[in-house]
Amino acid sequence: xxxxxxxxxxxxxxxxxxxxxxxxxxxxxxxxxxxxxxxxxxxxxxxxxxxxxxxxxxxxxxxxxxxxxxxxxxxxxxxxxxxxxxxxxxxxxxxxxxxxxxxxxxxxxxxxxxxxxxxxxxxxxxxxxxxxxxxxxxxxxxxxxxxxxxxxxxxxxxxxxxxxxxxxxxxxxxxxxxxxxxxxxxxxxxxxxxxxxxxxxxxxxxxxxxxxxxxxxxxxxxxxxxxxxxxxxxxxxxxxxxxxxxxxxxxxxxxxxxxxxxxxxxxxxxxxxxxxxxxxxxxxxxxxxxxxxxxxxxxxxxxxxxxxxxxxxxxxxxxxxxxxxxxxxxxxxxxxxxxxxxxxxxxxxxxxxxxxxxxxxxxxxxxxxxxxxxxxxxxxxxx
Ligand SMILES: *[C@@H]1O[C@H](CO)[C@@H](O)[C@H](O)[C@H]1NC(C)=O
Ligand SMILES: *[C@@H]1O[C@H](CO)[C@@H](O)[C@H](O)[C@H]1NC(C)=O
Numbered sequence: 001x002x003x004x005x006x007x008x009x010x011x012x013x014x015x016x017x018x019x020x021x022x023x024x025x026x027x028x029x030x031x032x033x034x035x036x037x038x039x040x041x042x043x044x045x046x047x048x049x050x051x052x053x054x055x056x057x058x059x060x061x062x063x064x065x066x067x068x069x070x071x072x073x074x075x076x077x078x079x080x081x082x083x084x085x086x087x088x089x090x091x092x093x094x095x096x097x098x099x100x101x102x103x104x105x106x107x108x109x110x111x112x113x114x115x116x117x118x119x120x121x122x123x124x125x126x127x128x129x130x131x132x133x134x135x136x137x138x139x140x141x142x143x144x145x146x147x148x149x150x151x152x153x154x155x156x157x158x159x160x161x162x163x164x165x166x167x168x169x170x171x172x173x174x175x176x177x178x179x180x181x182x183x184x185x186x187x188x189x190x191x192x193x194x195x196x197x198x199x200x201x202x203x204x205x206x207x208x209x210x211x212x213x214x215x216x217x218x219x220x221x222x223x224x225x226x227x228x229x230x231x232x233x234x235x236x237x238x239x240x241x242x243x244x245x246x247x248x249x250x251x252x253x254x255x256x257x258x259x260x261x262x263x264x265x266x267x268x269x270x271x272x273x274x275x276x277x278x279x280x281x282x283x284x285x286x287x288x289x290x291x292x293x294x295x296x297x298x299x300x301x302x303x304x305x306x307x308x309x310x311x312x313x314x315x316x317x318x319x320x321x322x323x324x325x326x327x328x329x330x331x332x333x334x335x336x337x338x339x340x341x342x343x344x345x346x347x348x349x350x351x352x353x354x355x356x357x358x359x360x361x362x363x364x365x366x367x368x369x370x371x372x373x374x375x376x377x378x379x380x381x382x383x
Contacts, residue, residue, distance in 0.1 A: 033216065033377035035088050036164040037107035038081075041137045041205070042173035043130070044074045044113030044348060045223075046081040049095035051113035051130060059320050061308060061334040065351045072098070074113060076307065076338045077351025081109070081171065083358030084373060088169070096140055097132075103158045107168060108144055110137035116177045117202050118194075129181060134174055134205045142212055169376055170214040172206070173284070175222035175263070179256060183225075188255050199262045203270060210274045216377040217277060219267060220284040220361075221260040226252030227292050229306040229346040234314055246293050247304050260285055264368075280376045283366040287357050288349075295342060298356060306343040307350060308334040319345035 040046055052058050052072030063070045066077030072095065073079050082092050085106075093109040094102035114130035115137065125131065132140070149162040160168075178198050182191035206217060225231060226249030235242065235249075244250045260283075267281045295303035308319035309332045317323035317332045324330070335341055339352040349357065364372040371378055 031371070031375040031378040033167070033169075033375060035090075035167065035169045035216070035374065035377065037105075037160055037168040038085060038088070038090060038093055038109075038171060039107050039141060039168055039209075039214070040081055040093055040109045040111055040171045040173075041134060041141075042081075042111035042171075042220075043115040043177050044111075045176065045220075046079055046109065046111040046171070046173045047095070047113045047115075048073055048079065048081065048093050048109045048111070050097040050109065050111060050132070053095055053098040053100075054112065054132070061320060064334060065338055074348040075344050075351055075354065076334065078354055080349075080354045080358045080361075081111075081173075083355060084171070084362065087358070087362045087373060096144060104144075104148065104160055105158055107160065108141075110140050110144075111173070112137075114177055115174060116181060117174055117205070118178055118198050119201075120181060124181060127181070127184065129177060134172075135201065138205045138208050141209065145212060166213045166215055167377070168214070169216050169218055169373070170209055171218045171220070172202075173220035174202075175259060176225065179222060179225050179252075179259060182255070183252060188251055191255055192258050195259055195262050198259075199266045202263065203266050206270055206279075207274065210277055215277055217279045218282060218373060218376050219263075219279065220282045221263050222256055223284050223288040224248055224253050224292065225256045226250060226254075227289065227304065229304050229343045230311060230316075232304050233311045233346070248292070256285060278377050280371055280373075281368045282361050283368070284357075284361070287360050287366045290360070291353060291356055292342060299340070300342050300353070301340045303342065305341055306346040307338045307341040308332060308345045311346055 044051065049072030058070050058072055058074065060070055062075065063073060064076050085092055090106045093107055094104055096108045096110050112130045112132040114128045115132050115134065116129055117134045119133040119135055120129050145165055148159045152159045152162055182194065227246065231249045231252055232247055241250065244253065264281055267279050271279050291298060292303045310317040310330050315323065315325050317330055319332050322329060322331045338344065338350045341350055342353040344350045360366065362373045364370045
């Protein structure tokens with residue numbers, strides 16, 4: 001009897017100990033959402049193969065650092081969305097448009113390179129704008145949800161559990177091509193005048209996803225457009241003040257900042273309208289700007305260099321292509337060490353830069369409210 005009492009006490013103490021450890025763990029992760037799936041919407045910054053599946057695929061040297069083959073990602077390796085998926089314990093997202101080896105068990109990616117928030121007409125397609133604008137991506141999601149829910153009852157393989165749509169994280173990273181199209185066709189003040197309509201289209205997309213059951217949103221604002229090497233090259237004699245202290249184009253960054261301000265105001269408004277939604281705003285501009293301004297201390301070489309492509313004296317030969325410059329054939333190959341360069345192809349970021357950015361945003365350092373991505377469902381913190 002004595003022995004059994006001792007044993008009971010031992011077990012009680014052990015149990016209490018386990019409970020304390022567990023409670024401690026629970027407190028630390030009190031808002032952990034156990035996100036079962038990701039639905040992603042956006043442009044080439046998060047396209048994991050959609051554009052390549054729909055149109056002419058991106059060739060080598062894209063993918064060389066991590067995948068070893070082109071995967072349709074505009075990078076030498078992984079994108080921020082890949083690191084996000086990894087941090088949530090989920091596999092890389094399959095592109096909705098990709099019919100080869102796609103697995104939608106843990107979500108789907110509707111992003112396509114060149115996508116805009118605003119639907120632009122076909123005269124823009126020759127400039128790389130995607131016909132899969134944000135409103136189309138939301139339609140595709142609607143069809144995805146309806147059809148997978150139907151087929152799940154027959155065969156679950158590679159399909160998401162319909163119960164997971166309301167628990168999934170809905171990530172949006174789009175706007176860069178709306179700015180690009182603006183800069184190509186309008187003056188900066190004219191551009192800014194179009195923003196209220198563009199931001200309204202964005203809000204409509206969020207509202208539609210909410211109506212389809214989306215609850216947790218993780219929204220990236222747009223990066224410092226004027227720091228893309230394609231924006232900073234080909235300006236041999238800039239007037240004073242044209243570039244900021246890092247060498248980024250100040251006018252384009254100012255337009256991006258105005259866009260982001262209007263986006264953030266709209267997200268704050270949406271929080272009151274979509275009462276059951278958790279809307280986390282992520283200041284991607286600040287994260288990317290922090291990396292570019294501290295390139296050297298963060299292990300990168302020149303802040304505004306790029307790894308692959310030739311962009312000089314008004315000649316643009318894009319990464320992986322070959323062209324002729326003054327009678328000489330130039331192959332736009334990749335640099336010897338992409339891990340030391342922030343920009344992959346003068347527009348998109350390298351695997352190493354994406355890793356840095358993802359690591360800095362995942363923990364909530366750039367989020368409003370300041371929640372980490374694993375807690376981005378927390379409505380309570382959101383209010
Ligand atoms: C397409 O849109 C642009 C403005 O973005 C406009 O100037 C042009 O006329 C439109 N083209 C067609 C074919 O509708
Ligand atoms: C071609 O060569 C001329 C003369 O050296 C030079 O001025 C010009 O910038 C070169 N063009 C390109 C695209 O490099």
